[in-house]
Amino acid sequence: MRDAIRFALNGAIRAVDDVPPHMTLLNWLRAEGLTAAKEGCAEGDCGACTVLLGTPLPDGAEGFDWRAVNACLVLVPQVDGRAVVTAEGLAKGGSAPHAAQTLMAETHATQCGYCTPGFVMALAALGRTPARDDESVMDSIAGNLCRCTGYRPILEAARALPLEAPAPEEAALAEKLREIAAAPLDYRAGSHRFLAPTTLDDALRLRQQFPEAWLWAGGTDQGLRVTKQFQVPPGILYLGRVPDLRGITEDKDGLTIAANTPYADALEALAALAPGLDGMIRRIGAAQVRNLGTLGGNIGTASPIGDTLPPLIALDAEITLVSAERGRRTVAARDFVTGYRKTVLDPDELIVAIRIPRPAPGTHIAAYKIAKRVDQDISTVAAAFALKVQDGRVDHARLAYGGVAATPVRAEKAEKALLGQPWTPETVAAVKRAVAEDISPMDDARGTAAYRTAVAANLLDRLWHETAEPGTPARLEAL
Structure with missing residues (x-):
């Protein structure tokens, strides 16, 4: 296991070993002098802290999966083995500004400027999207708040945005980060710990050894305990590096969604299985939140206003839990939450998958x-x-x-x-x-x-x- 956080920041590999495990990426960036990212809400609502997060594509593919995320909801150890780009890093090597920056200026889409870097980063993510229409443009900036200019000129900038090809150096950088991410992370600062296993077996073993550690998937809900309630976790067990906890499989009887699959990845499959779910899922946060937040995380936090459990209950979905000692068991979605913020999940168990049966014809x-x-x-x-x-x-x-x-x-x-x-x-x-x-x-x-x-x-x-x-x-x- 490694004990230092290593990631790429604006194209350069950085090593970090001197911050609390629960420090947000936003606070770290600003302490490093990268102040384009702003804190507006500290809960993922305003988009002022939007950055690009790049995850190396799996073996056999080159480059990154780039997504806009809220830096206020991402912990510094969470970006280990990944690439982060801020507004300061969009223009490479003193070259001309990024197209999103130029278009925001030329369409008069910025006034006070507080929100502008966040919009620029949301547009930069949109610029990596080949298929684009007005709906996807609107969706890309729905998580960014503007109180000065209004959205008309920002939409003009978004509509004029050209498709951005991957930079030539991205393939080599992704390969370096893929090698870094292959090793699990055990990061410690004082008595606090951030554990990022890379296999399900290791995740279950660590869950058994450290039942007091907070389970961390996307962090879009758990992160508010840090940023809004100022809680300090004794330890964090991060599940975002376990391949078995991410992905979707479909058969004639239904859909199985691994627990750590982001909403953004599950949306299309869920909408195809049950078209009536499409509108609600698109309203779970905005693109930045859906790029991080996961189905298993939403279920696991057991919020009475979590948006995913009512559809899962209506569809007779089942939740698969697993522990190192007792193996797997299946619980009906309707029985999973037992009280306010309480579930049937035992201290040594993890949610691994959600099984949604295919609705009968005519339903x-x-x-x-x-x-x-x-x-x-x-x-x-x-x-x-x-x-x-x-x-x-x-x-x-x-x-x-x-x-x-x-x-x-x-x-x-x-x-x-x-x-x-x-x-x-x-x-x-x-x-x-x-x-x-x-x-x-x-x-x-x-x-x-x-x-x-x-x-x-x-x-x-x-x-x-x-x-x-x-x-x-x-x-x-x-x-």
Whole structure:
């Protein structure tokens, strides 16, 4: 095992062995004098700290997988074996500014300049994307906040952005970093430790030896414990370097998503399996968050407002857990969370995969996220429904909600009220009353209990309109 963090910063290999394991990349960059990255929110909402993170492609491929990420959510040891590019490093060797920088200036897309480097880095990531349309352009900057110029000139800059070819030196740099990343990392600073195993067996062994260590996948939720609650982890077990915990396999019966697969990688497969999930998944954070955040991490943090568990419950998904001593076991998604931020996961276990069965033909899948903003907001109420109507009557029903109890819930009383009934407005009205018996919402800053109860029930009206009256506008954005 190595005990020093090594990564590439703006093209040059750096070694770091003198920072706390929980120091964010943003704080380290600014301490190094790379102050283009700004701290606006420290929680991945504003994009002012956006940088490019490059992961060497697997053996047999050259270069990097480049993604825009929030430096405020990434820990310094997390970039070990990877490449980081900041706004200062976009223009190589004193050459002309990067196209994103030039276009931001020429389209008058910047005023105060505080947010500009973050936008530039988001556009630099977009410039590596061959297939591009207005939807992908909007998505690329949805995680960047601008309060001065407005988005019209920024969109003009994005639309004019040329496709950027990999630099000639990237292949050699990626090869060096691939060699670095092949060795596991055991980084220590005082009594604190950051462990980055490279095999599942080693990860399970370390999980057993250090059950008090925080499990760290993408860090988009755990990172807030550091940046917002100022907690100091006794140790961190980072799972981002274990190949067996990343990837997607599909067969005729369904989809298996390894726990550490980022949302960005799972989006297309999930949308193909159940098209109704597409809109909700695209609203889990912005591109920077989806490039880091993982399905297993979202499940493991057991948030009652986590957006992924209601769809998984509605789809009868199963979660595979594994320990070094007892091997594997499978838990239904509906049974995984046992209380507020509590799960069935034992101290020596890891989440390794999520299995989603293929919906039966004719099943309508719908997933709704109700929040104060379209992008970059936490759900007030999340809902996911799987409904099959046969000969005018409900043959199958799964109703799941988030944000309406201490845990995500399956509305079983409402399901029973639906089964066998004609799919009519009268049936929906009766089921809406049953929903109130399945949930126990509370008042908080995002909404009152009464509001949540009304929303949870009214989403069934939306479901009816979208299934019984296809084409009828049932959402605000469709009007």
